[in-house]
Amino acid sequence: MTSKRIYLVLSLLVLVSMMVTACAPAPTPTPVPPTPVPPTKAPAPTAVPPTAVPPTPVPPTATPLPPTATPKPTPFAVKVGTDATFKPMEYKDEKTGAIIGFDVDLLNAICAELGCTATYENMTFDGLRQAGLAKKYDLSISSWTITDERTKQVAFSDPYLTTGLAVAVRGDEKVIVGPETISKTHKIGVQLATTGAEEGNKIAQKVGATVKSYDDITLALADLAAGRVDVVINDGPVTADYIISNPNAKLKMVGKLLTTEDYGILVRKEDTALLTKINAALKKLKDGGKMTELMKKWGLAQ
Numbered sequence: 001m002t003s004k005r006i007y008l009v010l011s012l013l014v015l016v017s018m019m020v021t022a023c024a025p026a027p028t029p030t031p032v033p034p035t036p037v038p039p040t041k042a043p044a045p046t047a048v049p050p051t052a053v054p055p056t057p058v059p060p061t062a063t064p065l066p067p068t069a070t071p072k073p074t075p076f077a078v079k080v081g082t083d084a085t086f087k088p089m090e091y092k093d094e095k096t097g098a099i100i101g102f103d104v105d106l107l108n109a110i111c112a113e114l115g116c117t118a119t120y121e122n123m124t125f126d127g128l129r130q131a132g133l134a135k136k137y138d139l140s141i142s143s144w145t146i147t148d149e150r151t152k153q154v155a156f157s158d159p160y161l162t163t164g165l166a167v168a169v170r171g172d173e174k175v176i177v178g179p180e181t182i183s184k185t186h187k188i189g190v191q192l193a194t195t196g197a198e199e200g201n202k203i204a205q206k207v208g209a210t211v212k213s214y215d216d217i218t219l220a221l222a223d224l225a226a227g228r229v230d231v232v233i234n235d236g237p238v239t240a241d242y243i244i245s246n247p248n249a250k251l252k253m254v255g256k257l258l259t260t261e262d263y264g265i266l267v268r269k270e271d272t273a274l275l276t277k278i279n280a281a282l283k284k285l286k287d288g289g290k291m292t293e294l295m296k297k298w299g300l301a302q
């Protein structure tokens with residue numbers, strides 16, 4: 001073979017190889033290790049935070065804010081003077097020793113309106129008014145009858161309960177059938193410094209009877225049962241409660257009520273702001289039916 005031929009053959013070979021290469025599939029690229037892709041699970045439906053919810057457009061309203069939106073009154077403490085021997089008005093729970101009763105519930109309801117918390121100072125009724133004047137407490141709830149004589153010294157809230165004085169005798173009493181049949185042979189039992197004492201003294205002066213005064217009206221009623229006094233003059237609801245709660249005492253009430261009396265909450269004359277608040281709360285409780293509810297609870301509904 002001549003060198004020319006060799007050259008031709010070689011050129012042909014190169015050409016063919018080039019053509020073969022051109023037609024051959026593109027060389028497979030060196031496999032690149034797959035980049036680790038985080039699992040492409042369909043993303044769990046993310047809980048949409050409530051704030052993400054587009055606010056439902058609320059049509060502008062002219063409704064005024066409800067009364068609950070009014071700011072709460074600043075809490076304050078009140079010291080309350082009472083003589084807790086006057087069931088069902090204010091007395092000590094036999095088991096717990098706690099002071100309970102209609103008046104306590106009423107004051108708690110007033111405090112719920114005004115934002116106060118009450119703590120009690122228990123003392124005899126006889127010393128209660130003076131203790132108030134001496135600032136031993138802030139207010140007194142203790143079945144106080146609103147009287148002209150008392151309002152010269154202290155102030156009272158608007159009336160919250162109307163009652164009257166009742167005459168109690170032993171179940172077998174024949175002579176005393178009402179206040180006008182009390183005579184000079186009789187001993188009248190009363191609680192010191194009360195309107196009952198005032199009436200008892202009036203009758204005693206008129207007919208010449210004697211008066212025996214007690215610090216605690218339940219002692220007078222027990223003495224009546226025991227024959228140590230002949231008649232007890234005291235607030236009707238309290239005497240009625242005693243007769244029902246102590247059937248063994250065998251007492252009864254006779255005649256009509258001696259008086260009609262309104263109960264009020266006592267404050268010092270200068271504490272006018274407190275008095276205004278108490279009266280506003282009382283009005284709410286009367287208008288809203290709470291007063292009637294409490295009267296029913298404690299057997300005082302007329």
Ligand code: ARG
Nearest residue numbers: 083086142143144145194195
């Ligand atoms: N209502 C009568 C008065 O004001 C008796 C009140 C007695 N109260 C008492 N908690 N013992 O004179």
